[in-house]
Amino acid sequence: MKTIINKTCRMCNSKKFKTVVNLGNHPLVNSLISKKDLKKKDPVFPLHVKQCNSCKLVQLVEIIDANEIYKNVEYLYFSSDMPNLDKYFKPYADDIKKRFLKKKNELVVEIGSNDGIMLQFFKPKYRILGVDPSTNVVLRALKKNITTVPEFFTNRIAKQISFEWGQAKVIYGNNCIAHLNDVRDLMNGVKILLKEDGVFILECNYWGGMVKNINYSLIYHDHFSYFSLDVWNKFVKKYGMSVFDAVVTPAQGGSLRLFISKKKRSKTKRYKRLVSEETKNSLNTFKKSIEYKNNVKRISNKLKKIVNDLKRKGKKIAGYGAAAKGLTILKCSGLGKKQISYFVDDSPAKQGLYTPVDHIPIISRKAANKILPDYFIILAPNYSDVIIKKEKDFIKKGGKFIIPKNELSIV
Ligand SMILES: [Zn+2]
Incomplete structure (x- = not known):
């Protein structure tokens, strides 16, 4: 597999x-292993998080060629399989419609549209177009009649779309900017495709939230960058655009949603609040990065100790949710097949597969009923509330949950 060093x-x-922090070598947490490939050696790659001295962007400098992640490896993240995601996207789409889409038939383009879970809410009043490089998720979108270009959103693709479809009133992208190495090419593309009075909306991971909540589960090879409002402000200015609204949403355990325009628009109150919060917390200082590193080390050691102590007492432990975020958490604590018997996951696409390197089996929640553990570690921490609500019976029978969220907790 090809790595690129910027x-x-x-x-x-x-x-x-x-x-900022060097997490050592990790496997590609989104490429689960099928039974026939268990004999092969799974590759591992460094996760060394650095911060630019000048613009302060937190980033991986050594990265995997994105084509390897999205094109050649079977990418198993289907948005529609995630619990309650449509409930998150509907009001988000409604807000965009109300504020920026006054006329019908305007073009709405989504970058990284996955299986079309959000774009569907713009039908039938507006023209919609998705752009996503993962072939298997694009096939699912097409099945739902959501026209999708099976490519990365680049300057070249933006020109082609603009030629065939005209300029877009709204371009948006959720959780896709962090996967891009050439963000400057993306911005050039947005500049071409966006109408003069159009709005570019993006939702990405939020470095401010990661620092505040000691969240390191987002650090894996798919995510090349970790963003603050401050770095975006400086960056979009170079393209003659500006951020006029920003809010931190609960998605992915705290995401940054930004509203960017070419035309000057007045800054919202919540934008101003977030700017001053970042300044007040000295977010982009090196001192803050060191504080983050120390917190990450402390929490991952604490999880390691809790799990190993339970194992010594003969307890059986399983993972709940075979998500990339959870696998990162386990790897940071050096936990693997010695400690974790199996994973349960609701996504049928993952069941029957194995985690990389450790080859821990992934089964359905129903199949786990016959071999229930004493403890489940919740490895999709942003869904912990949903999971605990669903698992009242397991808790009633004495089952416990380890939740690696903020400071660790056991319920
Ligand atoms: Zn920089």
Whole structure:
């Protein structure tokens, strides 16, 4: 598999970086292993998080070629399989319609549209178009009659779309910007495709939330960058655009939603609040990064100790949710097949597969009924509330949950 080493920052081209945290070598947590491939050796790659000295973007400098992640490996994340995601996207789409889409038949383009879970809410009043490089999720979108270009959103693709479909009133992308190495090419594309009075909305991971909640589960090879409002403000200015609204949403355990325009628009109150919060917390200072690193080390050691102590007492432990985030958490604590008997996961696409390197089996929740553990570690921490509500019976019978969220808790 091909790795790319960036010599310069992907936002500002500066050559100088400081280490935030080095998590060592990790497998590709989104590529689960099928039975026939269990004999092969799974590759591991470094996860070394750095921060640009100049624009302060937190980023992986050594990355896996994105084609390897989305094109050649079977990418198993279907948005529609995630619990309650449509409930999250509907009001989000309604907000966009109400504020920015006054006329019908306007073009709405989604970057990284996955299986079309959000785009469907713009039908039939507006023209919709998805762009997503993962072939298998695009096939699912097409089945639902959501026209999708099976490519990365680039300057070249933006020109082609603009030629065939005209300019877009709204372009948006959720959880896709962090997967891009060439973010400057993306911004050039947005600039071409967006109408003069159009709005570009993006939702991405939020470095401010990661620092505040000691969240390191988002650090894996799919995510090349970790963003703050401050870095976006500086970045979009170079393209003659500006951020006029920003809010932190509960998605993915705390995401940053930004509203960007070419035309000058007045800044919202919540935008101003977030700017001053970042300044007040000295978010992009090196001192803050060191504090984050120390917290990550402390929490991952604490999880390791809790789990190993339980194992010594003869307890059986299983993982709940074979999500990339959870596998990162386990790997940071050096936990694997010695400690975890199996994973349960609701996504049928994952059942019957194995985790990379450790080859821990993934089964359905129903299949786990016959071999219930004493403890489940919730490895989809942002869904912990939903899971605990669903598992009242397991808790009633004495079952316990380890939740690696903020400071660890056991319920
Ligand atoms: Zn930079």
